[in-house]
Amino acid sequence: MNELENLREKIDTIDKEMIALFEKRMDIVADIAAYKIKNNLPVLNQNREDIVVSKVKSTVKNKDYADSAADLIKDIMEISKKFQQKLISKQQ
Numbered sequence: 001m002n003e004l005e006n007l008r009e010k011i012d013t014i015d016k017e018m019i020a021l022f023e024k025r026m027d028i029v030a031d032i033a034a035y036k037i038k039n040n041l042p043v044l045n046q047n048r049e050d051i052v053v054s055k056v057k058s059t060v061k062n063k064d065y066a067d068s069a070a071d072l073i074k075d076i077m078e079i080s081k082k083f084q085q086k087l088i089s090k091q092q
């Protein structure tokens with residue numbers, strides 16, 4: 001295997017792990033959506049999102065990745081809100 005193929009195989013392994021974690025996160029997002037439906041709460045909670053982003057920024061070890069990690073979690077939260085909205089729309 002050449003060097004590029006070897007590196008891509010490492011990425012494939014990491015992507016598998018990330019998708020497994022993404023699925024776990026989305027399972028919880030679905031539970032949160034159910035709670036919000038039951039309690040008539042809005043999908044967006046900006047205060048919580050600000051806390052999530054600052055936690056990610058302080059958790060990331062390589063500070064060169066801090067901005068990218070913040071972008072990643074913001075994108076994940078957009079996906080999370082879109083999915084919650086879809087679940088809420090199904091209930092109506």
Ligand SMILES: C=C(O[C@@H]1C=C(C(=O)O)C=C[C@H]1O)C(=O)O
Pocket residue numbers: 029032043044045046048049052076077080081
């Ligand atoms: C999951 C929630 O809903 C939204 C999505 C968030 C997330 O994916 O982390 C955070 C805040 C909310 O805007 C929540 O309220 O906790």
